[in-house]
Amino acid sequence: MNGGGTRRWGWGGSGRAESMRADAQAAKDAAAAAFYELDTAQRDLRISIETITAVEDSPAGRKAVSDFAALGTRIDQVSHEYITVVDAHDLDRDDLDSATAARAREELTRTKQDLERAKAELDRFERGLGRLLEQAETQLARLAPAVERARQGLLAASNALDAARASGLSADNLAARLAGLSPDLTKLNEGAGQHGVRETLQRADRVAREAEAIRGEAERLPETAAETDKRLSSLRTRAQALHTRAGKVEPVLSELRRRFSVECWQDLQGVPDEAVRTVRQAEEKLREAQKARDEQRWPDATSLLSTVRALLNTTDEAVKAAGDRLQRLNEVSFDHKPEVERTRFAIRDAQRLAMAGRTTPDPRHARPLDDSVVRVDRAVEGLTGRHPDYWHFLTELDAVKETVQRVVEQIRQEMGAGSGPAAGNGPGSGR
Structure with missing residues (x-):
């Protein structure tokens, strides 16, 4: 009596035939597993490619899409061959002979190997996408928070404007700038699917920055108004005082x-x-x-x-x-000697500094100091006549003191750089 789950062996119950059928079935199962793994990997990778496409419009991104399409063509070919082989062999036939089973096993094994090679190629391709995919996923992760920051920034700017107006300040310019962001807000609301991830991120960042600037200026308006009033009053008073002094x-x-x-x-x-x-x-x-x-x-x-x-x-x-x-x-004009003495004292002090740690001064320092001595003597000699040119005298001594100060600064810079003797007492040394 045959039960419902028993098989009719039309080939004499041969142990070899049954073994060949089992081997063919195992090869079929292995090929099916390889096909499933390849199909799953391809679908997962397609999601990655779509992620890259949504963000990357670079040559590298476009090449990844092109390479994936070419790889997909080869995978489709291998998959088609697998389906053809599976359809060609009915391993449940009662009259399946050992030769047919052996041939089925061979073809299914070969198909499985082709599927595995395609899977390996797909894995290599996926590893090559690592950096592009990481960058794309990073940008996608930034998308929602960036858009939300932009929206919150616009809200904060609007509230700050309302507060400024409540204090009696019109803030028309800031209101116009805020209104100018409305088209960008509309595009942010329409989403990255319509305008692209990169463009949406850039737009969100720009809107957030501008909204923050508007908010800050609106909040500072009362302070700006008070400071402006203070400056107006101060400068008006100063102008009146200068008018009197003039x-x-x-x-x-x-x-x-x-x-x-x-x-x-x-x-x-x-x-x-x-x-x-x-x-x-x-x-x-x-x-x-x-x-x-x-x-x-x-x-x-x-x-x-x-x-x-x-x-x-x-x-x-x-x-x-x-x-x-x-x-x-x-x-x-009352007494020119104190001015002369101050100038000569500055020269002597600089000369002592120039000689510190030296037996002879550096010509770069000595020459302008010696010339300064001559200039002072010449300026004093020029104070002749009933109305001497005291202004020329003063400007000449001022120029001498400026020259001496430059020499002193040069010496001290060289000392600080280690190219001269250690700094000692001299002009500006606090002695």
Whole structure:
């Protein structure tokens, strides 16, 4: 009696035939396993390629896609051959003879080896994708957080603008900049599938940076307004004071003309008119700055206030120069010896420094110091006549002191670099 699960052996129950059928079946199972592994690996790798394609538009990315397509063609061919071989051999036939089973086993074994070789080639290809895939996955991992940062940045900027407006500041320029980000927000919401991962990441980063800048400026607006008001008040007061001081330059010039030679004051002749003109220009710029502040054009207000400060600095220096000139000329006309002694002391101090640790000075140091001695003597000799040119005398001694200071600095630099003797007492040594 035959049960439902028994096989009818039409070939006499031959042990060899049954063994050949079993071997063929084992080869078929092994080929099926190899086919499954290859198919699974190909599907997994296709996901990796799609990941790279979504991010990488580089030559390396395009080559990876092209190479995968070519590899897929070869895999499809091997898979087709496997299916053909499986379909060609029915190992459950009752009349399957040993020769047919042997042939089936041979072909299935060969097909399995082809599948394994294709799998090995696929594995090598996948290993070669390591860096590209890692970069792509890194960018994909950044995508969602980057888009969320951009959205949160826009929200924070909008809230900061609302707070600034609530304090009475219009912030129209910042509002316009924020509105200009709306098209980018729309594209971020549409997603990387439509606009690409790389482009979306770049857009998200750009939006986040700009939103943060807008938020920061909006939060600083009250401080900016207060600082601008303070600078306006301070510069307005300074301009008024300079206007008063400029009016005192003419009496100073009158005394210079009366008591000293023309060489001592001729370069100051234009100071009164220049001071008045510059102060007037500064006051005009102050009015423009006030208007810009009222209209809350903060960059314009800041720029105009910087111009005002520069104009007032120039005027202040010119007005101060006239007063300083008269004071210095008074002192030197009364007694020029203290100025001469100060200059000669500076020269002697530099000479001692130049000789520190030496038997003879370096000509690079000695020559300008010796020339300075001659220049001082010549300047003193030039103080002749009823109205000596005291201003030339003073400027010459100032130039000598500058020369001496340069020599001292050169010596000290060389000492610090180890190319000279150890630093000793000298000008600026604190002795």
